Amino acid sequence: MQVDWIIKNVNLATMQDRGGTPYGKIEDGLLAVHNKKIAWLGKRSDSPVFKNTTVIDGDNGWLTPGLIDCHTHLIYGGDRAEEFEKRLQGKSYEEIAHEGGGINSTVTSTRNASNEELLASALHRLKQLHAEGVTTVEIKSGYGLDLVTEVRMLKIARDLQNQLPVTVKTTFLGAHTLPPEFNDKDDYIDFICQQVMPEIHKQNLADAVDLFCENIGFTSAQSKKVFEAAKQLGLPVKGHVEQLTYSGGARLIAEFNGLSADHLEYLADDEAAILKQNNVVAVLLPAAFYYLHEKKIPPINALRKANVEMAVATDCNPGSAPMASLLLAMNQACVLFELTPEEALFGTTNCAAKALGLGEHKGQLQTGYDADILLWNIHHPAELSYGINMNKPQRIWVGGSDVGGDDVSTS
Ligand code: DI6
Ligand code: FE
Numbered sequence: 001m002q003v004d005w006i007i008k009n010v011n012l013a014t015m016q017d018r019g020g021t022p023y024g025k026i027e028d029g030l031l032a033v034h035n036k037k038i039a040w041l042g043k044r045s046d047s048p049v050f051k052n053t054t055v056i057d058g059d060n061g062w063l064t065p066g067l068i069d070c071h072t073h074l075i076y077g078g079d080r081a082e083e084f085e086k087r088l089q090g091k092s093y094e095e096i097a098h099e100g101g102g103i104n105s106t107v108t109s110t111r112n113a114s115n116e117e118l119l120a121s122a123l124h125r126l127k128q129l130h131a132e133g134v135t136t137v138e139i140k141s142g143y144g145l146d147l148v149t150e151v152r153m154l155k156i157a158r159d160l161q162n163q164l165p166v167t168v169k170t171t172f173l174g175a176h177t178l179p180p181e182f183n184d185k186d187d188y189i190d191f192i193c194q195q196v197m198p199e200i201h202k203q204n205l206a207d208a209v210d211l212f213c214e215n216i217g218f219t220s221a222q223s224k225k226v227f228e229a230a231k232q233l234g235l236p237v238k239g240h241v242e243q244l245t246y247s248g249g250a251r252l253i254a255e256f257n258g259l260s261a262d263h264l265e266y267l268a269d270d271e272a273a274i275l276k277q278n279n280v281v282a283v284l285l286p287a288a289f290y291y292l293h294e295k296k297i298p299p300i301n302a303l304r305k306a307n308v309e310m311a312v313a314t315d316c317n318p319g320s321a322p323m324a325s326l327l328l329a330m331n332q333a334c335v336l337f338e339l340t341p342e343e344a345l346f347g348t349t350n351c352a353a354k355a356l357g358l359g360e361h362k363g364q365l366q367t368g369y370d371a372d373i374l375l376w377n378i379h380h381p382a383e384l385s386y387g388i389n390m391n392k393p394q395r396i397w398v399g400g401s402d403v404g405g406d407d408v409s410t411s
Contacts, residue, residue, distance in 0.1 A: 001048045003034040004400060008044055010058025013381040014365040015065050015349040022342050023381050024365075031063060033371040036399040041365055061394065062381055064345065065363055066135025066372030068352035069326050071262055071283050071313035073173075074160075075122040075153050076143045078109030080318045093292050093320065094244065097216045103143070103177040106318050110143035110153070119156050123163055125316060128324040130164055131406070133393040135372040137166055138313075138356055140210055142173030146181075147196050150174060154205035165396075165403040167372075169356045171238070172200050175211035175218050175226045189222045193229035201233045208259060208357075212240045213249030220248040227256045236357060242266035243288070254278040260311065260355040264298040265289065272299065272306035281309045281355040284339070284347065286332035287321035297337050310339070311355045312347030330385040341385035371400035377407070 012031060014024035030047045032040040040048065083096055083105065096102045110118065122139075129137060139157040144150035154170050161168040174192035182188040200206050209230035213223040217240070227237045236259050241249025243263035250261040254274045261267075261275060262283035275282060282303050289297065303310055312333045315321040323329070330344035339347065353363025361370050374393040378384065384391055392406035 001032070001040065001050055003032040003039045003050055003053050005054035005056060006030060006032040006050050007056040007058050007063065007375070009060055010375070011060070011062045012041060012365055013062055013064045013345065014041070015346060016364050016366055017350070018346065023345065025381070029063075031365065031373070033373075033397070033400040036371055038365060038367055038369050038371050038373075040367060058375060059377070062376045062378050063365060064133075064374050064376065064381065064384075065349045065365055065369075066374055066396070066398065067133045067326050067348045068136040068356065068358075068363055069129055069134050069313050069316070069348070070138045070260070070311050070352040070355040071285060071315055072137055072139055073142060073315070073317035074125050074137065074139045075118055075141075075156050076106050076110050076318050077113030077118060077121075078106060078318065079322070080105060083319065094216050097177070100180070102216075102319055104180060106143045107145050107177075107179055111146070111149050115152060115156060118153070119159065119163075122156060122160060125324040126160055126164055126166065129314070129316075129326060130166055130396075131392055132325060132327050133374045133396060134326055135166055135396065135398050136169070136353070136356070136358065136362055138169045138171060140171040140173040141206075142176035142210070145174065145176065145179035147199060150196055150200065151203065151205060154200060158205065165398040165401070167362075169207045169358075170205060171208045171210045172197060172206035172235075173210040173212075175223065177212065177217060185218060185222060189218065189225050193225055197229050197233065201235065206235060208236045208238055210238050210240065213247045213252070214240065214243060215245050215247070220252050223249055223252055227252065227258075231256060238262060238355075244294075250275060250280075254280050259357055262313075263288065265294060265296050267299055267302075269299050269302040272302040272308050275303075276306045276308050281311050281351055283311045283313055283355055284333055284337055285313055285315040285321065285329075286336045287323045287329055288315045289336060290332055291320050291322070300337055300339065309351040309354055310343060310347055311351040312339070312344055313352065325389075327384060327391060328388060331388055334385045341382035344385045345381055371397055373397045375405065
């Protein structure tokens with residue numbers, strides 16, 4: 001068999017669909033890459049003969065799929081450290097939002113920032129994610145809330161893909177909050193549906209449409225209008241729903257066969273089955289829960305029982321989750337939401353790929369899948385959720401190419 005390279009003396013956490021061994025693990029495995037894809041994987045003792053190929057020694061470490069951060073607001077101007085201080089002096093996230101702070105303070109900073117500034121600060125955060133093994137990232141707009149700035153944000157998101165070896169999926173989040181120049185939420189929804197979304201679609205800047213269905217965001221009737229506009233343009237939908245209160249947004253996403261329902265702290269137990277029936281991935285965002293000091297965790301047992309795919313993401317944003325560490329999100333998912341480390345790793349690989357509509361190409365070590373692969377110097381994959389700032393991948397391959405890692409001395 002002719003391949004570009006193989007790696008042996010390694011254990012594989014394949015993260016293929018569950019039901020088999022934990023983590024889909026294959027000990028003393030071998031993996032072969034050809035033409036940017038995984039060409040073969042299995043037990044070393046079962047492997048075919050690979051002639052004239054580069055052989056890498058995995059030093060008895062573990063291979064996992066490249067990590068996928070399927071929910072971020074990576075691009076924004078300024079920061080909200082002073083708001084963090086106010087919250088610790090007793091003001092709630094909602095109170096700050098009602099006073100014109102919160103998301104709108106970042107909207108002002110983002111509108112005022114140059115493209116270069118926005119790119120540089122987002123690139124810094126993306127480098128942190130990438131150094132931990134993130135090879136695919138979703139990036140939302142939503143801090144422009146006017147046509148010019150939403151377009152700028154999404155163009156910068158697309159451009160980030162040229163700056164680092166990372167796949168970027170973009171999401172239009174026009175329905176994030178009511179911007180200061182509007183008085184009426186319905187008027188604003190009409191504006192984004194009729195003027196902003198079609199233009200963004202025309203320029204091919206968004207892969208999906210998101211919204212904030214919440215008492216400080218938009219009602220489920222307003223959300224429905226946004227989803228209908230997206231559907232007309234053929235764009236898949238997702239949403240920030242049931243985060244701070246119950247709003248019925250998750251049901252709406254299911255009705256539109258959306259990619260994912262994100263946050264879900266206030267999801268009703270019996271709605272888990274509705275998500276499953278409509279193939280909606282539940283995206284858990286424990287960093288926002290942590291920063292906002294929330295009390296109610298998502299109904300994990302109900303989601304588990306209904307076999308809903310659960311993804312885990314950073315939600316990296318300046319207000320409720322100023323955090324650029326997907327491994328820490330996995331740790332928080334375990335400690336705060338009581339996911340198992342295996343579920344957390346499924347959450348940032350297999351399930352995260354499905355949340356982005358990439359389930360056929362990414363998120364698993366599987367023949368024919370993209371060769372986005374990480375090599376970790378660990379004894380067990382649970383270590384990835386267990387340690388805080390203890391692990392970085394030794395080697396990172398994207399589309400089969402070695403793009404670095406923490407230990408280049410093994411090359
Ligand atoms: N929910 C979130 O977690 C982010 N947006 C949203 O709708 C937070 C946005 C922010 O506070 O800037
Ligand atoms: Fe978010």
